[in-house]
Amino acid sequence: MASVEFQNVTKSFGEFTAVSGVSFDIGDGEFVCLLGPSGCGKTTSLRMIAGLETPTSGQIRIGGEEVTQLHPKDRNIAMVFQDYALYPHMNLADNIAYPLKVRGEAVAGRHARAREVADVLKIGHLLDRLPSQISGGQQQRTSLARALVYPAKVYLFDEPLSNLDAKLRLEARGFLNHLQRDMGMTAVYVTHDQAEAMALATRIAVMDQGRIVQYASPIEIYRRPATTFVANFVGNPPMNLVEVEGVQGEGRLQLKAEGLAIAGLPMSDAIGKALAAGSRLTLGVRPEHLAIAAPGAENTITAPLFANENMGPESLVTIDRGDSARVTARIFTDDHLDLGETVTLGFSAEHVHLFDGAGQRIPATGE
């Protein structure tokens, strides 16, 4: 196991800059998720750790050793690919044992080790099969077994669960989580699924347009998203963002928007600075922090009902403030709500997030 360091790494493909001046480090034994929408540079970053892409500029270190120009085979890493990349002409035993074969281990030894790993992953009975003769979930575990068959410094995962159906994905996610904590492996995991990142990572690097927007623990990213982008990307459904007009009145911050009734917030230096730059702010409230409230009460948003989706244990109640400015609440209710009926959703002041005109978080007092 080893640490990974990115130092001002940039990768361009012709005119297009996939990764732009990224610096971060991954501690020994950490599980870091690179999270972001497609095209944000997360896969390119992972491939640069693997050595499958060479940075245009900057440096990458694995375990303190400079590897920027090193060939993948000399980095002693393991990687699970999105399409699994199982060799179609080899049976599972040979597939899993391939890394040992290129390391010069004899047939008997490497097949014994492959069986050991396969048994742990519950595919031991399939070792004679070809990849085309097993299910998608089994293929996924085979590619995982091939990565685990030798001791690597860093384990890389490129959206390994995205080809599985929902139920298998949950199962595999739980297994990966257990495995990583159990082995104490250093892992870098690329995903666009925020739930996967939240469940697995010790730290998440949220990426957008080739840059890291926020690099923090899952709980930090959930509780204190650095920008509206992060707020909108993490959480299911994502955080409600309401554009508001902010003015200072009676020593407090007064927020105004259609359908919004909110008590003045205590002023702070940060809020003052944001207001000096412009009065347009963004108010954020997570769907799970909203509940049905009495009409006319403070700290509420009122608008006609747009949709009521019953998910079983909970309902997603969406109201429409006009111009597609919708607010969704995740609530526990069996109440019947009519389409177009006016609904009031309430929240408590401690769950309010504020962002300035550029979308940057305004730290709350005490943060």
Place this chain on the structure above:
Amino acid sequence: MKLTLPAFVGRIAFSALAALIGAVFALPLIWFLFAPFNARAELGLAIPDPWTLSNFATVFGNSYAVQALWNSLIQAVGGVILVGAAATLAAYALSRSSIPGKGAVTYVLLLFSSVVSGSAAMVPIFLIVSAAGLIDTHLAVILTFAGGLLPTAMFILRDFIDSIPKSYEESAMVAGASPVQAFFDVALPVIRPGIVVVVVWGFVNIWGSFLIPFILLRSDRNMPASVAIYSFYSEAGTPIVTLLAAYSLIYSLPVIALYLFVSWKFGFRFFGGIKA
């Protein structure tokens, strides 16, 4: 569904017409199957009476005819090995490396091979082979075909390799394989069906060609079967149908056998990427 009478009659008429057209096209093939076993074969269709192998005995008694089959084999196998190996390596490089303008290179090659080949190129080819002192050698035929078939072979294979995910070799290299190891262990076996297609196509091309060996070769002992067939004519120029029929059948067998072998071994199934 119940058929109306006109529809029923129409269907029968259509089937009858199709059968008639089929029969017209099948006649030469039926002749081709019957005539070799008929000691008195003519150009007309006749069921052999009695069935005999005497025509084959005459062919195999003719040392020139047998040598010609052997020559065909040498030239076809030689050419195919050269084309297969060169096209695989070249197509792999064209598909996987990031050479600027590699698309243009491929298309220019293809254009030249299809436009500047065949009869039009015969004179320069003859002059080159002559200058190299290779006239009347197997090597002349093998090299000419290798050069002529290579661009198209590269084109077919490049397309095939393009459709195979890079992640095969990438995963091998991450696992510790050198690029050469990754090519031989992982890429080559996956590309193999594509190579087989090129090899079969090349073999059939060389085996069936007449003009190039006819021009580049002089002596009887080097002529392939396609040229040798012309020896089964009488002095007056009329074909000796019995021998011609038997020899044609023998001449066709390797190609048929090759197709059967490939279809049995590979079933023309191709491995692609695994994406559930």
